[in-house]
Amino acid sequence: MDQPATNPAIDKVNRGLKRRYRAERRFRLCGATAVFAALCFLFILFFSIVSSGYKAFQKTFIQIDVFFDPAEFTNENLATANFPALIKASMSSRFPEVTARRDKKDLYYLISPGASFQLMKLIKNNPALIGQKERIWVSANDDVDMLLKGNIDRTRPESERRINDKQLAWLDTLAGEGKIKKTFNMAFFTLGDSREPEQAGIWGATCGSFYTLLITLSLSFPIGVAAAVYLEEFAPKNRWTDIIEVNINNLAAVPSIVYGLLGLAVFINFFGMPRSTPVVGGLVLTLMTLPIIIIASRASLKSVPPSIREAALGIGASKMQMVAHHVLPLALPGMLTGTIIGMAHALGETAPLLMVGMVAFIVDIPQGFTDPATVLPVQIYLWSDSPERAFMEKTSAAIMVLLVFLFLMNAVAIFLRKRFEIKW
Amino acid sequence: MESLFQTAESGILATAPKEKILSEVTSKTLHKARETVGDPFVENPRMTCREVNVYYGEKKAINNVNIDIARHEVIAMIGPSGCGKSTFLRCLNRMNDTIEGCRVTGDIRLDGMDIHDRNVDVVPLRARVGMVFQKPNPFPKSIFDNVAYGPKIHGLVQNKSELEEIVEASLKKAGLWEEAKDRLNQPGTGLSGGQQQRLCIARAIAVSPEVILMDEPCSALDPIATAKIEELIAELCEHYSIVIVTHSMQQAARVSQRTAYFHLGDLIEVGKTDRIFTNPRHQLTEDYITGRFG
Ligand SMILES: Nc1ncnc2c1ncn2[C@@H]1O[C@H](COP(=O)(O)OP(=O)(O)OP(=O)(O)O)[C@@H](O)[C@H]1O
Ligand SMILES: [Mg+2]
Numbered sequence: 001m002d003q004p005a006t007n008p009a010i011d012k013v014n015r016g017l018k019r020r021y022r023a024e025r026r027f028r029l030c031g032a033t034a035v036f037a038a039l040c041f042l043f044i045l046f047f048s049i050v051s052s053g054y055k056a057f058q059k060t061f062i063q064i065d066v067f068f069d070p071a072e073f074t075n076e077n078l079a080t081a082n083f084p085a086l087i088k089a090s091m092s093s094r095f096p097e098v099t100a101r102r103d104k105k106d107l108y109y110l111i112s113p114g115a116s117f118q119l120m121k122l123i124k125n126n127p128a129l130i131g132q133k134e135r136i137w138v139s140a141n142d143d144v145d146m147l148l149k150g151n152i153d154r155t156r157p158e159s160e161r162r163i164n165d166k167q168l169a170w171l172d173t174l175a176g177e178g179k180i181k182k183t184f185n186m187a188f189f190t191l192g193d194s195r196e197p198e199q200a201g202i203w204g205a206t207c208g209s210f211y212t213l214l215i216t217l218s219l220s221f222p223i224g225v226a227a228a229v230y231l232e233e234f235a236p237k238n239r240w241t242d243i244i245e246v247n248i249n250n251l252a253a254v255p256s257i258v259y260g261l262l263g264l265a266v267f268i269n270f271f272g273m274p275r276s277t278p279v280v281g282g283l284v285l286t287l288m289t290l291p292i293i294i295i296a297s298r299a300s301l302k303s304v305p306p307s308i309r310e311a312a313l314g315i316g317a318s319k320m321q322m323v324a325h326h327v328l329p330l331a332l333p334g335m336l337t338g339t340i341i342g343m344a345h346a347l348g349e350t351a352p353l354l355m356v357g358m359v360a361f362i363v364d365i366p367q368g369f370t371d372p373a374t375v376l377p378v379q380i381y382l383w384s385d386s387p388e389r390a391f392m393e394k395t396s397a398a399i400m401v402l403l404v405f406l407f408l409m410n411a412v413a414i415f416l417r418k419r420f421e422i423k424w
Numbered sequence: 425m426e427s428l429f430q431t432a433e434s435g436i437l438a439t440a441p442k443e444k445i446l447s448e449v450t451s452k453t454l455h456k457a458r459e460t461v462g463d464p465f466v467e468n469p470r471m472t473c474r475e476v477n478v479y480y481g482e483k484k485a486i487n488n489v490n491i492d493i494a495r496h497e498v499i500a501m502i503g504p505s506g507c508g509k510s511t512f513l514r515c516l517n518r519m520n521d522t523i524e525g526c527r528v529t530g531d532i533r534l535d536g537m538d539i540h541d542r543n544v545d546v547v548p549l550r551a552r553v554g555m556v557f558q559k560p561n562p563f564p565k566s567i568f569d570n571v572a573y574g575p576k577i578h579g580l581v582q583n584k585s586e587l588e589e590i591v592e593a594s595l596k597k598a599g600l601w602e603e604a605k606d607r608l609n610q611p612g613t614g615l616s617g618g619q620q621q622r623l624c625i626a627r628a629i630a631v632s633p634e635v636i637l638m639d640e641p642c643s644a645l646d647p648i649a650t651a652k653i654e655e656l657i658a659e660l661c662e663h664y665s666i667v668i669v670t671h672s673m674q675q676a677a678r679v680s681q682r683t684a685y686f687h688l689g690d691l692i693e694v695g696k697t698d699r700i701f702t703n704p705r706h707q708l709t710e711d712y713i714t715g716r717f718g
Contacts, residue, residue, distance in 0.1 A: 237524055307561035311624070313522055315574040315631055316551035325573070326563060 049403075053396025059185035059198065060145040061137040062111060062174060064090045066119065070131045078123050083116035087138070095170060106167055112139040114199040139187065140180070142197035142390035144171060148182060151389060162389075188397065192363045193379065197390030200383070202398050204365045208278055208358070208373030209347060209405075211366060215282025216289060216346050221339050223286075224293030228335070231294070232301040233323050252291035259288045260355025268356060276357035276372040284352045289342035296338020300331040333417040340413035344406050350377040376402045458487075461706045462695035464684070466494040470635060470665045471516060471553075476530035478511050478520065485511045487689040489530075493635065498657060498666045500676035500697065503686035504712065509669040510558075512686065513637050516667065517553035518546050534635070551578050554628035558640040560620035562612035562627070567604050570612040570623055571595060574631035590630055598626035599656050618649025625656065629664070636660065638668040642675065654679050673713055677701050685709045 067090065072081045088108050092098065098107050115138035122136070123129060143162045146152050158165050174180050192204030235241045263284035267273045273280050304327050312322040353359065358374050359382065366373035374382070376398060383395040469492035478486035486508045493499055493516075501509045511520070518539060520526045532539050539549055551574070562570050571591045574580075581587045591608075595601040600622040604615070612623050621641055628636055638657075642650040657666055657679045670676050676683050676697065683700040685693045685708070693700065693709045704710040 305561075307557065307559060308563065309522070310519070310555075310557060311561040311563060311627075312573075314517070314519065314550060314555035314557065315577075315627060316547050316549075317573075317577055318547050321577055325577075330564065 049396050049399050053393055053398075053400050055149045055151075056188060056393040056397035057185050058149070058182045059187060060140040060148045060180065060182050062140045062144070063135060063137050063179040063181075064094065064111070065133055065135050066090045067093075067133045068119075068123065068130045073123075073130050078127060079120055081120075081123070083119045084113070086119060087111055087115055095173075103166060106164060107170060110141055110144055110167060110170065112141050112198045113196055114139055114194070137181070139198050142388060145198055146389050147171070148180065149393075151393075188394070192365050193361060193374070193382070194363060195361075197386075197388050197394060200391070200394060202376065202379060202401055204362060205374050205376045205379035205398070206401070207366050208281075208362075209375040211278035211369050211373065212281040212285060212353075212358075212375055213343060213347060215278060215369060216285040217339070217343055219282070219286040220289045220293055220342065224290050224339070224342075225297050225335055227290075228294045228297030228301060229323060229328070232298050233319065233327065248291050248294050252295055255351075256288055256349055257351040257355060259284050260352030262287065263352060264355045274370055274372075276360045276362070276374075277370050278366065278373050279369045280356045281353050281358050281373075281375065282369070284356055285346040285349060288349065288352060289339075289346050292342040292345060293335075293339050296341070297331065297335040300334025300338065301327060303334065304330045329420075333420045336416045336420070337413045340409050340416070344409045347375075347405060347409065348377050348402065350381055353378055354381075376405070458690045458692060460490060460691045461693040461709075462700070464491040464691065464694040466492045468495065469493060470495045470535065472531075472533045473515070474531040476512070476515060476528065476532060478508070478515060478529075479527045480523075481525045485689055486515070489691040491684060491691060491694060493665050493667060494682070495665055496661055496663070497682060498661045498668060498680040499682045499684060500680035501667065501669045501684050501686060502671070502673060502676050502712070503692075504688075505671075506688075507686040508689045509686050510639050512691075513555075513639055513667060513669055516635065516637055517550050517555055519550075519555065521546065548578075551631045552633050553635045553637060554631065554633035556621070556624050556628050556636065556638040556641050558643055560617055560624050560644065562615070562620050562623050564611060564613050566609045567595075567612045567615070567623060568608040571626050571630045574627060578631055580631065594626040594630040595623075597629055597656075597660065598622045599652060600626055616649075618645045618652060621645060621649070621653060622656065625653070625660075629660070633664060635665045635667065638666065640669050640671060643671065650675070673701070685712060687712070 064087065066086050068086065069089070072086060075081065088104075091107050091111065092104070095107055098104055118136070118138055122134075140148075143152065147154075147163050147168075152161055152163055154161075154168065163171075171180065187199065188201045190203050191199060191201030194200040231241060231244065263280060267280045267283050268275055273283075308326050308330065309322055312326045313319075317325065353375060359378050360372060360374065361382070362372050362374050364371070380395055380398045380402065383391045383398060471493040473489060473491050473493075476486055476489045477484065489512060501513065503509055514520045514523075515528050515532060516539075518528075520528050528540070534549070534552060537544065563573065565573075568591055571594050572587050575587060575590050581590060592601065592605075595604055600619060603619060604623070612620065615623060621644070625636075625641070642653050645653065654675065657668065660666060661681075668676075668679065680697045682694065683697045684691060685700065685704075685706070687708050693704065693706045695705075700709065701713055704713060
């Protein structure tokens with residue numbers, strides 16, 4: 001035999017090789033396609049939200065010359081003065097040719113009803129203005145805003161527009177004089193909700209979300225971690241702990257609205273806590289996030305290598321010392337990640353909060369845990385339900401703000417994980 | 425376990441010539457304890473174990489073991505895989521308590537004190553009976569903190585300088601001082617495998633134990649690191665009793681004064697190491713050390 005005997009097994013392997021590589025290529029292709037599709041949808045989502053919402057970050061202002069007529073400020077209390085009348089007077093003096101009642105009404109319509117509050121604030125801060133003529137930028141009505149942002153089509157027949165031809169002419173005059181401008185919409189970030197779109201902001205909802213999440217975090221993190229540590233490290237493994245484990249997993253899957261009903265029944269009806277407040281919302285969200293945190297914490301406790309526990313016990317650490325000194329520090333990054341994911345969940349949660357009355361229309365900025373409040377996702381829900389065209393872009397803008405908060409929280413989760421991760 | 429027992433026995437049937445003892449061996453069932461051959465008892469022992477049985481759930485892993493551990497000796501535990509060496513070793517500092525479903529019966533005494541007594545706390549017990557594991561398992565902390573952890577939690581030191589003394593002395597005893605003194609603040613997990621194992625030994629001796637249990641301390645190490653640890657064991661036995669589980673009979677012969685041979689949960693034979701390796705009295709011991717099975 002000159003030829004070295006060929007190994008039949010190798011031949012078989014070689015024959016199968018092509019098929020194996022083909023399978024791998026197919027799989028990789030599927031994976032890449034899936035990722036690509038997911039990215040596409042993500043892009044479409046962001047694009048649609050941003051494209052319909054970015055305009056909400058700008059707001060239209062009209063410059064008017066207001067004469068703070070001393071005749072209006074006869075009362076001790078300056079706030080009771082008829083500020084709308086001042087604005088009307090200033091508009092009338094700018095367009096003296098408008099005399100018909102209907103037309104006057106249309107003219108005054110251009111200015112937001114919120115402008116009188118602006119004047120009130122001005123006078124409050126500086127009573128010396130009384131008797132003077134001031135040039136002030138006041139916010140325009142939302143329909144004017146929409147028109148200037150191009151959301152109202154000038155070429156449509158007059159009856160189909162919310163801005164009629166006369167109003168268009170006045171606005172063009174004002175624009176020609178440089179008395180109309182669009183600037184950054186501070187009001188959106190500093191005000192609470194309002195029936196007037198140009199006066200509506202998300203600060204109230206943001207504060208509500210903040211207080212609610214503060215309650216949720218300060219309750220669910222310690223309770224969740226303690227429960228996980230107890231169940232994982234101390235509890236005897238018997239039928240009871242099995243039942244508890246199964247039920248925690250079940251709780252994590254319970255529809256969130258059920259938690260809302262539970263909160264309504266227990267916290268509001270039984271304990272008599274104030275409706276629509278961050279306390280109740282936070283408690284409900286605590287119930288909802290606890291299972292998530294417990295499951296994540298248990299998983300990260302389980303992933304701590306047993307050799308570390310043995311090492312600690314082997315030199316005489318008590319169980320508590322073993323957990324506190326060695327297991328918890330190693331499990332903490334995972335626990336924090338789980339907690340922040342739970343918090344992000346809670347931040348975006350709407351349904352249970354509807355049940356405890358956080359869906360109310362609230363203009364004031366909540367100042368504490370027991371003030372009536374709403375939260376960002378509920379605010380989005382409320383605005384998306386409003387008929388005004390201007391609330392549409394507000395909805396998208398609020399979604400953007402919510403997403404930014406979610407991204408921030410996830411970034412914090414990643415940062416904490418990197419920061420506390422112990423290198424082996 | 426039953427089937428393992430049978431295959432092991434049939435293995436002997438095929439190779440072993442000594443029919444007399446063989447028939448005796450095969451006639452015994454596993455659950456009836458075998459007499460221990462040799463001299464398991466010593467005068468003035470550090471630890472005594474009497475009628476120790478260990479169960480994992482229903483399964484019996486250690487079968488009526490009686491043995492003494494002398495002061496200042498190295499005793500090696502050898503035997504085929506799965507015979508219960510680790511299980512027995514873990515009885516001595518009650519590490520088996522941490523295993524779900526593991527039950528230990530019998531009487532184990534440390535200097536006359538029953539370690540299973542209700543008044544005995546496992547925390548000081550484990551400080552007196554230290555343990556070194558098969559896989560080096562330093563804490564993911566600095567080298568200094570690894571060694572300092574035991575003295576700290578047991579309150580052995582009053583201040584920082586005392587702690588530093590203990591750490592230095594322990595590292596010196598473990599033969600790691602020269603390599604580690606410049607990097608005490610670096611993580612212990614950054615050391616090589618052999619250094620890590622010596623760090624674990626230093627950690628164990630930092631709390632001044634009386635007995636050190638070592639479960640295959642060299643199985644993950646290369647020959648040079650192994651030689652270092654063996655040297656260390658020889659030095660340490662001046663101060664401590666050392667119980668070492670090993671799969672290497674050469675190692676047992678090199679480091680130990682006495683050797684105990686386990687087989688399927690039974691303690692078959694105990695004796696002076698020289699005698700065990702030159703003149704085993706039990707057929708199973710002879711088969712094992714001559715490499716006929718295991
Ligand atoms: N945690 C456990 N649960 C159930 N059975 C176990 C457990 N640990 C060990 N056993 C069983 O007990 C017997 C003895 O195991 P042990 O680990 O003591 O053997 P060993 O002699 O140390 O083996 P090796 O030399 O391979 O380390 C084996 O049959 C094993 O399957
Ligand atoms: Mg073992």
